[in-house]
Amino acid sequence: MSMLVLKLFLAPALVVASSLAGRRWGPTLAGTLVALPIVAGPILFITTLEHGEVFAARAASASLLGLVSLALFAVVFAQLSRRPGTGQWAVTLLLSWLLCLLADLALARLVVPAVLALGVSFAATASGARVLGRTGTEVGPSRAVTPPPWWDLPARAAATALLVTALTTAAAHLGPDLTGVLAPFPIGTSVVAGFTLAQGGAPLAGATLRGVLRGLWGFAAFCFLVSVLVEPLGAVPAFTIAVIGTLALQLALSRLGAATAARALAAEAALGARTGS
Template identity: 35%
Template structure:
């Protein structure tokens, strides 16, 4: 069990971090949206406390999407006017305040057997996604393509170990609610925000945090499925199906987002430009084709000069 705690989450973090170097940023971004941190922690909680405990923890992990977006909101709106330390403090305060409110949700063992708890959690998750999409600041910054430093990679893996050991060690005292909430502690968001803020500035961080909103759907599908399946199916089968569902949802989200962005970009650039060019070329032709439309004096003089020059040339030739 200890070996799993020390290696499971860091291994996933290492794979996601190195995937950008191996297969490019598109694959790395796609993998980063999967539950690479909360998934292994929930699996360890099930092994340690049983499927019922894990189902309740998964329900709160689903609701914790709202707390994660609260962290992003606090950090994003603060980083433009303050240092990364102040922005991080504001983000963490926002996360703990939201998590404390979510811990009051009815997630008892009896409620977990019904659909009441997942319904509350799903509503909280939907509120978080809508809130983040509507109220996070906007930025058009793009990634600079800088390679991941070894110290940053080591920091991510170490943070993953610390979070895993903390949640699993205190899960008996904290209960399923706080264990599920802490499993979705914004570990990656914290590490990425701080390192990106220091290296690239606040606009890059804002673009990064807004990009995380699209990844919430696959994570939500993963947790929602586990909240139902853990008490009805074998543990490995439930997690395997949840992972497969998360991969499918993540792929669909990426395709839909890419298609929507491409369509909007094409419509905003090609459509008006094409219409304007057509109008600019069509209107002068129509004006000249209409009877009674006269040209400007300068144009008439230029046209009259052509025959005169031609007549002069003929006269010179005859002489």
């Protein structure tokens, strides 16, 4: 019963929390929060409890490769949502899912050390961020965002619970490599990005997905720490350290980004003052 409660409530509650944060502080923050391991973390933790530390270590290592597909999903979804004829959320989501799933199936065939997989995930995240950074300013103004219907948050929670339960239930048949690669499958990201596109349009969806890529650095750190710590330390200590490390890295990156933006604004202001004089 306790395992079923974890499957049905932990990840959905985290997705709902990130959605509420997005309404309060904007879509980019919502994307960053949902890109943290709020869905894959519970999947890997439940997998550890059900199948043991050895299975979980291999799955967590494979999850690092799954982040490559997640970065691909973010780029493809953002690009498709901007094109005439593909802006409808269902079409955009299905096509993005298809490409992500094909990439996952290909990546599941690879067995690489966790350190190498970490480097590959970082490279994919950086590449995706560059692509969306170049195209983000080209998106036209979004349509007015209507208040979400009453069923919005329950639907997000239900979609997340369904997908998490399906993957964790099938883990024994899929094996650690495919389970791990599929763990970062854009479950929470799909829910948040799909609803954002349907309710707010392509610009808000693009901002959300740029936030997703910003959150993948911490996601990768989480998977790496679980992969190397879960066998020697056990589930609870390993996941605790991984969560702390993830939050610390995201906080450091957030402060670095804020400092960089402040320096850029100061330099622009100084240039404007010199030009005006």
